[in-house]
Amino acid sequence: MMTLHGFAASNYYNLVKHVLLHKELPFEENLIYGGSDELMAISPAGKIPVVTTAEGLHISESSVICDFIEETYPDSPLYPVNATERAVVRQIMKIAELYFELPSRRLIPYALSGTAAPETVKAEVRQVLNRGITALSRLCQFSPWIAGEQFTMADIYVYYVNTIVSAFGSSQLDWDILAEVPGMKDWNASMSQSAIAQSVEADRLANMPEFLQKVKAQFQAANAE
Ligand SMILES: N[C@@H](CCC(=O)N[C@@H](CS)C(=O)NCC(=O)O)C(=O)O
Structure with a gap:
């Protein structure tokens, strides 16, 4: 099963999640934020999202992840044949x-x-x-x-x-x-209006308070330097 790493306030995270849901692929979500050691260990540029494939390979960059998903799981195609x-x-x-x-x-x-x-x-x-x-x-x-x-x-x-x-x-x-x-x-x-967009949006709203709290802490730390 694939793992999607990141947080739901991120639109890049959400677009990959939408693709996974569209293709009805099983995946688990691992909540991590920018700047964490856990993220640096799996993302070369320290960017969210990251997908860990069933074979254990970590992939970053949302458009690259989208293409990987499409090529690996061609059902419900999201690119034209031509x-x-x-x-x-x-x-x-x-x-x-x-x-x-x-x-x-x-x-x-x-x-x-x-x-x-x-x-x-x-x-x-x-x-x-x-x-x-x-x-x-x-x-x-x-x-x-x-x-x-x-x-x-x-x-x-x-x-x-x-x-x-x-x-x-x-x-x-x-x-x-x-x-x-x-x-x-x-x-x-x-x-x-789609059911997938609505469920992604519900998760985004649920994550927003914690995300904003993290951002606030980062601004405070930067100002204290
Ligand atoms: N080009 C990247 C951009 C991803 C990106 O900027 N993600 C943000 C979260 S929305 C992030 O990881 N920010 C943390 C940081 O820049 O340190 C992609 O398409 O995946």
Whole structure:
């Protein structure tokens, strides 16, 4: 059986968990946070999530884990058979990661510490997000799924990217970023209704108080240095 290591307040953790649940694979969850020795022992960059395979191999990086799961357990496929269509799906995922997720993440420390992000940072983040908006508007189909008729890995991936865009990008910049991509908000709302998304969300909410407590302790330790 696979083990998924990490914590449920992490959207990267949740997207891998969604893939495992979608494929109805048995797995156990091991609660660990960033910075722990236990994590450093299994994750080369000290990042969450990590999956330990049935053979005992540890794998990091959410998109790599997703591909490993797909290749190892091809039932309920999450990529198109056709290589060109598969490339489109991966393109959507990569663009969402680089130009939606990562710029939005730059605002997390300010949001969690309750300090205002400098205007220079906000301007840089806006610029990258605009690139993401243009690219995703050109690539996404939402007919009904993000890459067209087939439900794919990109649906799961971008849905969890968007939780960060909404929670940090939009709130810190006072900008409804998802509304800028035609069709994205309706698709996002329908994604959130699935039974899997709802159970992942329930676990996220349950973990949030403990996660915020950890973050608070980290800020206090950093300020005391
Ligand atoms: N590129 C990585 C990013 C994962 C990531 O940033 N995870 C966060 C939790 S949401 C983490 O481990 N943070 C702890 C740290 O950076 O020390 C992936 O796709 O898995």
